[in-house]
Amino acid sequence: MDKSSNTQADSQIKGLLDELARSSRILRVFSHMDQTDPEVSNASHHVLKTLNSREPTHAADLAQFLGIGTAAMSRHLAELEDSGLVAKRSSKIDARRHVLWVTEAGRAKLEFRDRLRLERMRGLLPDWDPERLTQISQALSELNDTMMRGIHSQRTEQFGTAGEAEHGQE
Template sequence: MHENGNGDGHRAEPTASRSGVDQEFPALERELTVFLRRARASSGEMAREVHPDLESSAYGLLVRLEECGRQRATELAAYIGIGKATMSRQLRALEDLGLVAREPDPADGRAWLVHLTEVGRSRFSTVREARRARYVRQLKGWDPREVAELARLLHQLNTGLEK
């Protein structure tokens, strides 16, 4: 909360800088920059926990497949925000490791549906449970409502990025 300077605890209206941008946005940009750098590194760690040769985007693909089941490669690429070439490379690596399989899409013979194999589901589940335990440890001092609010806000941010 920003005080208005007289110490009465009332929230001050956002102050516009010379460029017309609220003072909160430089702080937001700084924190998002650090957060996104750390998130990317963490995503790489998670992927390497599934298998040492995986790229960071592979974990997101596994998350989506676990949560949604069979998906077209184009849907996966759009959801994760990666290009077709990266998607093809990731899927090939995941297939070579026996973590995912592709099958023709019965609705469109030109497309493929991707799904987790039993091996992929098992390895992913083990890593995900370890990651969730880590998040619980990291956020143990947080009020559960704060954790829920953080999840809600991140979902709102992710949804906005899809548009």
């Protein structure tokens, strides 16, 4: 690859990073618009949504999947348990670990917020081609998966396998 190709690729990657940062800020504002429960933060809602798709599971496994530290995960789970949205029991295999799942109240909360977000997005995108939305969704999914693999790989190099979840960031 020649120097001009590297410069162009660098420029494209910088543009992508700028748009991702902008998207992150916009999504944060968007999420706060439908904050329906002052006891459950948007970050904890994301943990709840992820748990719902991966249950039953353990806190450490969920933290590793999301790329956040176990201390942050503990805070989110405490918030969700206090609100009655997540339940846990001791693992039958290892009593030191807990198995987590989403309660019926948690599922109702997820449904309600998902419906709010869907209605809001539908209102913003009435003229968008469904095929384009599918392509964008697939591209973002691929990008997210690639970035998570990179994060896990770098953490493994820095901290070893056991340190991945311990040194994660929110």
